[in-house]
Amino acid sequence: MSEAKREQWLQPYGDTLGDGRVQLSFTLPVALDENAKEAARRLALAMGLDEPAVSHAEDMGQGFSFYVIYGRCRHRVDLAAVQVARPEYAVLDKARIDALIAATMGRKMVVIGACIETDAHTVGIDAIMNMKGYNGHKGLESYHAIRAINMGAQVDSEALVTRAIEEKADVILVSQVVTQKNIHLDNLTRLADMLEAEGLREHVILVVGGPRISHELAKELGYDAGFGAKSYAEDVASFAIHEWIKRKVA
Amino acid sequence: MARLQLDAARIERARESARRIAQQVHRDMSPHTTTTVERATLRLLGVDGVDANQVPLPNRVVEHLQERRLLQHGAAIALGAAMAEEGWTAQQVAQAVGAGTLTLTRPRNEAAARTAAQAQAERMSQHIARQREQRSRRIAAVGEARTPWLYLIVATGNIFEDIVQARAAAEQGADIVAVIRSTGQSLLDYVPHGATTEGFGGTYATQENFRLMRAALDEVGAKVGRYIRLTNYCSGLCMPEIAAMGAMERLDMMLNDSMYGIIFRDINMKRTFIDQFFSRMVNAYAGIVINTGEDNYLTTADAFEAAHTVLASQLINEQFAVLSGLAPDQMGLGHAFEIDPEMENGFLWELAHAQLVRQVFPQATLKYMPPTKHMTGNIFKGHVQDALFNIVSTVTSQNIHLLGMMTEAIHTPFVQDRFLAIQNARYVFGTMRDLHSEIEFRSGGLIEQRAQAVLAQTEAMLAGIERIGLPEAIRRGQFAEIARTPDGGKGLDGVLAKAADYLNPFPALMMGPSR
Numbered sequence: 001m002s003e004a005k006r007e008q009w010l011q012p013y014g015d016t017l018g019d020g021r022v023q024l025s026f027t028l029p030v031a032l033d034e035n036a037k038e039a040a041r042r043l044a045l046a047m048g049l050d051e052p053a054v055s056h057a058e059d060m061g062q063g064f065s066f067y068v069i070y071g072r073c074r075h076r077v078d079l080a081a082v083q084v085a086r087p088e089y090a091v092l093d094k095a096r097i098d099a100l101i102a103a104t105m106g107r108k109m110v111v112i113g114a115c116i117e118t119d120a121h122t123v124g125i126d127a128i129m130n131m132k133g134y135n136g137h138k139g140l141e142s143y144h145a146i147r148a149i150n151m152g153a154q155v156d157s158e159a160l161v162t163r164a165i166e167e168k169a170d171v172i173l174v175s176q177v178v179t180q181k182n183i184h185l186d187n188l189t190r191l192a193d194m195l196e197a198e199g200l201r202e203h204v205i206l207v208v209g210g211p212r213i214s215h216e217l218a219k220e221l222g223y224d225a226g227f228g229a230k231s232y233a234e235d236v237a238s239f240a241i242h243e244w245i246k247r248k249v250a
Numbered sequence: 251m252a253r254l255q256l257d258a259a260r261i262e263r264a265r266e267s268a269r270r271i272a273q274q275v276h277r278d279m280s281p282h283t284t285t286t287v288e289r290a291t292l293r294l295l296g297v298d299g300v301d302a303n304q305v306p307l308p309n310r311v312v313e314h315l316q317e318r319r320l321l322q323h324g325a326a327i328a329l330g331a332a333m334a335e336e337g338w339t340a341q342q343v344a345q346a347v348g349a350g351t352l353t354l355t356r357p358r359n360e361a362a363a364r365t366a367a368q369a370q371a372e373r374m375s376q377h378i379a380r381q382r383e384q385r386s387r388r389i390a391a392v393g394e395a396r397t398p399w400l401y402l403i404v405a406t407g408n409i410f411e412d413i414v415q416a417r418a419a420a421e422q423g424a425d426i427v428a429v430i431r432s433t434g435q436s437l438l439d440y441v442p443h444g445a446t447t448e449g450f451g452g453t454y455a456t457q458e459n460f461r462l463m464r465a466a467l468d469e470v471g472a473k474v475g476r477y478i479r480l481t482n483y484c485s486g487l488c489m490p491e492i493a494a495m496g497a498m499e500r501l502d503m504m505l506n507d508s509m510y511g512i513i514f515r516d517i518n519m520k521r522t523f524i525d526q527f528f529s530r531m532v533n534a535y536a537g538i539v540i541n542t543g544e545d546n547y548l549t550t551a552d553a554f555e556a557a558h559t560v561l562a563s564q565l566i567n568e569q570f571a572v573l574s575g576l577a578p579d580q581m582g583l584g585h586a587f588e589i590d591p592e593m594e595n596g597f598l599w600e601l602a603h604a605q606l607v608r609q610v611f612p613q614a615t616l617k618y619m620p621p622t623k624h625m626t627g628n629i630f631k632g633h634v635q636d637a638l639f640n641i642v643s644t645v646t647s648q649n650i651h652l653l654g655m656m657t658e659a660i661h662t663p664f665v666q667d668r669f670l671a672i673q674n675a676r677y678v679f680g681t682m683r684d685l686h687s688e689i690e691f692r693s694g695g696l697i698e699q700r701a702q703a704v705l706a707q708t709e710a711m712l713a714g715i716e717r718i719g720l721p722e723a724i725r726r727g728q729f730a731e732i733a734r735t736p737d738g739g740k741g742l743d744g745v746l747a748k749a750a751d752y753l754n755p756f757p758a759l760m761m762g763p764s765r
Contacts, residue, residue: 025666026666027664027665027666027669058669060418060421060422060665060666060669061418061421061422062414062417062418062421064418064665064669066666066669117434118433118434118450119433120433120434120436120514120515122514122550123549123550123623126550130550130731131731132551132552132731135590152516152732153514153515153516154434154437154515154516178433178450178451183433183450183451211627211659211660229626229627229659
């Protein structure tokens with residue numbers, strides 16, 4: 001472990017180690033003129049970019065202007081000090097997950113999924129749950145050892161909890177795609193509170209997924225795990241059976 | 251112009267199947283009305299506004315009629331009766347019902363009630379016809395863009411912020427502005443009232459918001475010298491009411507699909523079929539171009555494997571549109587560029603699909619949708635994907651071009667995302683303006699073979715649906731791989747059988763011999 005503690009300072013890399021070169025682009029809510037362009041440059045400076053250069057500036061009409069800026073980032077980060085929270089389990093393939101569930105549970109694992117409350121975007125939950133899955137990774141419906149119930153979009157938390165009780169769900173899988181004005185935080189908190197109130201929380205494995213979801217955020221909200229972009233059915237299923245076994249032993 | 255060799259007889263057989271499928275549904279549904287059809291009728295008769303608890307008066311009147319078991323005769327006759335007897339306007343009647351000071355009844359003088367409703371309906375029809383003329387006049391005066399028209403979305407949640415962004419978009423080159431609705435509005439069984447500044451992932455569709463945006467786009471259109479078309483969502487549980495509001499406020503396009511709500515919002519299919527028929531009739535009369543939602547199938551199903559479901563659905567949507575009186579150029583049939591970028595020759599298949607749709611619907615105002623499913627957050631790759639999409643659109647002469655955003659899958663677009671998207675499309679459309687008339691598809695080549703195969707699959711699919719009926723096909727999950735049952739979903743409680751003396755003055759006015 002002492003090896004991991006060795007400092008490892010990182011800066012962005014352009015074409016030479018330590019040059020700190022980055023690009024950014026943004027809009028300013030003013031028409032383009034020389035003052036606006038200088039203001040854009042100073043903003044980059046204030047963001048911690050040395051030698052900022054406005055490589056492109058363009059008026060967008062209606063009192064907006066657009067900037068592309070290159071500069072040298074003066075900040076650095078010690079990689080050795082970074083420790084990202086993530087669920088600890090081995091990701092297995094579909095056949096091994098099916099075998100593990102059969103061997104340890106002796107029955108099908110029941111997984112209920114939904115996009116809750118106002119969220120109408122089923123792309124994520126479908127990618128994880130539907131037979132076809134996503135990007136060549138079959139969905140949970142295709143797992144012999146899993147009974148996968150996809151309730152679809154805009155499901156009330158109440159309806160989800162009721163169904164979870166009826167089906168004796170082992171896992172509740174919630175998808176939240178819309179995150180504008182942090183509406184997903186309200187939705188997710190509400191579901192967690194409701195499960196708590198029903199005395200159900202410790203009996204289910206509660207998982208959330210979505211493009212803006214991290215495991216860290218999920219833990220903060222009282223969920224067992226969070227899955228972001230590029231997660232597939234086997235990630236979720238591996239976590240679920242791992243967590244089920246862990247709880248069984250405990 | 252580049253053309254694929256397609257079997258015209260096969261296209262005709264597929265279209266005939268779709269015609270019979272739509273007619274069967276129409277026959278089964280026409281003995282029914284819905285609460286929102288009746289609320290739309292009230293709105294068209296001049297009822298607007300909310301009661302002291304912010305409940306829309308059309309809802310109050312319809313609930314009142316339901317409680318008194320009068321709704322099956324049609325809201326128009328009860329309203330007309332009260333107008334004739336009290337000598338009041340429609341709005342005064344609705345306010346009195348809302349205040350609890352008036353009880354609606356069966357008409358004591360049937361003829362007088364019908365006359366009152368008819369006169370009011372004719373006034374509204376004339377207003378809508380004038381709005382339609384006004385559109386033509388403005389287009390003649392300020393001009394309009396060449397197709398493909400650039401279609402942009404605003405979705406801030408605040409109508410006043412939307413207006414700022416829509417104006418900027420028009421100045422940058424947008425030809426069509428669509429205001430996305432607040433997430434969840436499709437499942438509200440009422441239409442919110444007034445100008446709104448709070449929404450999630452979009453802005454509430456209200457009549458006042460329609461009016462504000464229309465005025466802003468007319469103003470910026472005059473400035474930039476192009477008529478800017480306004481689009482909203484005529485879908486969900488209040489589809490007919492939104493159609494009525496859009497007709498009154500001169501919207502130009504409406505998202506309006508015969509099956510989208512059933513499949514993607516789990517709205518009851520009877521409710522949806524009845525509502526879409528009425529709403530399309532209003533859209534037809536108002537000169538509004540509907541936009542169908544077949545692109546959505548490809549976000550759940552695979553865009554290559556399910557290509558024929560898009561064409562099959564377009565043919566069904568076309569026939570439902572015909573039944574409601576929509577002209578071919580009012581049919582914005584939708585499809586999308588959603589093939590996995592990793593698929594070898596995927597661009598060829600996109601070309602094949604887009605050209606196939608173009609040739610099957612030569613007069614339609616086709617709507618082509620950008621990649622969304624395979625957009626990753628790598629904005630640089632995303633910008634290239636959008637450029638390829640732009641190429642297919644211009645080469646296959648699409649009409650409505652929804653601009654792809656490189657930040658798709660990240661956030662609702664920033665003002666700069668739209669700016670860059672417009673630049674991308676204008677560059678491609680300009681530099682390739684006449685490419686479509688300079689190239690030919692190789693006879694018997696990969697692209698042509700692919701189009702022929704999709705057409706054959708479409709014909710077979712429609713023949714199968716015709717055998718089992720559309721509700722059963724949906725029950726089996728034939729579209730988007732999502733299954734829905736005839737009695738499942740939201741809104742079935744709002745479906746009711748019409749009485750023998752049911753009155754609604756609008757079908758005769760809007761679909762009558764004068765049109």
